[in-house]
Amino acid sequence: MDWYMRFNIMRERPLINRYKDNFAGIIVDAHVLESFAGATSRFLSTVKKPFIIDPVTYKFSTYNSLQLFSNKRWYPKLFTKFYDGIIEIKELNEDEDENEFLSERPAIRIEPEHFEDEKILKNYVNKVLSYQRTRVSEESGDLKIFEDLPQSTPLILIPPYDIIxxxxxxEWLTMNVEFVKKAIQLKNKDEKIFPVIAIYKDLIHRDDFINNLVTKYNIDGVDGYFVWVSDFKETREDQNYLSNYFDFFRKLKSNNKPIINFYGGYMSMVASSTNILDGFSSAIGYGEYRNPFTEGGPAPEQYYLDLFHTNVPKDEVNSLLTITNHPRCNCEKCQIEDLEEIxxxxxxxxxxxxxxxxLQFLNSHNINQIKQELQNIIQTMEHVDEDHNLITHYRHISRWLEVLNNLDIKR
Ligand SMILES: [Zn+2]
Structure with missing residues (x-):
């Protein structure tokens, strides 16, 4: 299974570099690239790992995009790169005083109607693909002097997309599909195109919608899919949501292309280990789900507890380990007196x-063993937490098990 690491914050560079052998590639959002263009480009071109730039075009088209993002420093920069000469906006001049520059930010929300003209649509898709092809090498061009072969082109290109x-x-569904078709016409021989299929999570309950979606994205020339069920937090969703989540992946799998879950946690790892998915992506400690209608940001102080396959608040780690009698992590970083002080x-x-x-466990065990491990957690907790005082930390485990039990997985 392919594990793609998301990279958003500069302090993550040494960690990604140290563990890069475990990742199939690094995904960076275009707005992060614009915010820290030099540092991000230098990192991507020297880390010796394939990278992918998510154009995050939805940030210009969600209903509250102006309110959320238009005051960000990256907003006018990225807007200009994608829509300059396409959508009528005020002239932006970077030489101007910064405050003036920001006050003249384009205040327009992108809508499907903007691309009704075939020429505009083609121009737009080309701009978004070209941005991914050239932005890193443009910014890190001077590195070529002392680096043997800096990697400066992305592993996979992503056509523009809005969240459906x-x-x-x-109307965005129709337009997203048009963007994909145009991107395929514009792709070079050695390039791969993976559209992002981004849907509002309640839509996974709609069979008619999902069937139509799968058919519409069955496009010749597509090399795979990134899937994003928005705001889908695997530890929070109920059995109905979880089982329809898997159903969606399975239906899409009938198109015979690799599927990578753009934001996923342990259940996406399980799905990848059983070939329902081909891989997943997350950031370090966050990004296991994403709500496009909020600003997002790094996780609060938490500790990843392997027992529950999720984060728990840092100040509860000690008591949880004591109550469950779960062995303390033996990794190098956990060899401190008080784990809450990590x-x-x-x-x-x-x-x-x-x-x-x-991942090593999932890759070396079959689905019955994976389910048995979840069953063991439930049994342990029934024993040590009879009154269910701690249920909020592990309620998801029994939901996961129930959903996996109802899935017909052969492996
Ligand atoms: Zn540890």
Whole structure:
């Protein structure tokens, strides 16, 4: 299974570099690239790992995009790169005083109607693909002097996309598909195109919608899919959501292309180990789900507890380990007196090491053994937490098991 690591914060560089052998590639959002263009480009071109740039075009088109993002420093920069000469906006001049520059930010929300003209659509898709092809090498060009062969082109290109919110008739669905078709016409021989299929999570209950979606994205020339069920937190969703989540992946699998879950946790790892998915992505300690209608940001102080396959608040780690009699993590970073005092970067490294162990476990065990491990957790908790005082920390385990029991997985 392919594990793609998301990279958003500069302090994550040493960790990603240290554990890069475990990752199939690194995904960086275009707005992060624009915010820290030099540092991000230098990192991507020297880390010697394939990278992918997510164009995050939805940030210009969600209903609250202006309110959320238009005051960000990256907003006018990225807007200009994608829409300049396509959508009428005020002239932006970077030489101007910064405050003036920001006050003249384009305040327009992108809508499907903007691309009704075939030429505009083609121009737009080309701009978004070209951005991914050239942005890193442009910015890190001077590195070529002393680096043998800096990697400066992305592993996979992503056509522009909006999140599909409403229904089968969502105009963005039609437009997203047009973007994909155009991207395929514009791709070079050695390039791969993976569209992002981003849907509002309630839509996974709609069979008619999902069937139509799968058919519409069955496009010749597509090399795989990134899937994003928005705001889908695997530890929070009920059995109905979880089982429809898997159903969606399985239906899409009928198109015979690799599927990578763009934001996933332990259940996406399980799905990848059983070939329902081909891989997953997350950031270090966050990004296991994403709500496009909020600003997002790094996780609060947490500790990844392998027992529950999720994070728990740092100040509860000691009591949880004592109550459950679960062995303390033996990784290098956890060899401190009081785990609640673990430093942020150490807790993130611990999380990576724990996920690596989880992947090794999933890759070397069959589905019955994977389910048995979940069953063991439930039994332990029934024993030590009879009154269910701690149920909020592990309720998801029994939901996961129930959903996996109802799935017909052969492996
Ligand atoms: Zn540890």
């Amino acid at each position: 919110m409403k229904s089968i008739n969502d 430093e942020l970067m150490d807790s993130l490294e611990h999380l990576l090491l724990t996920k690596i162990k989880e």
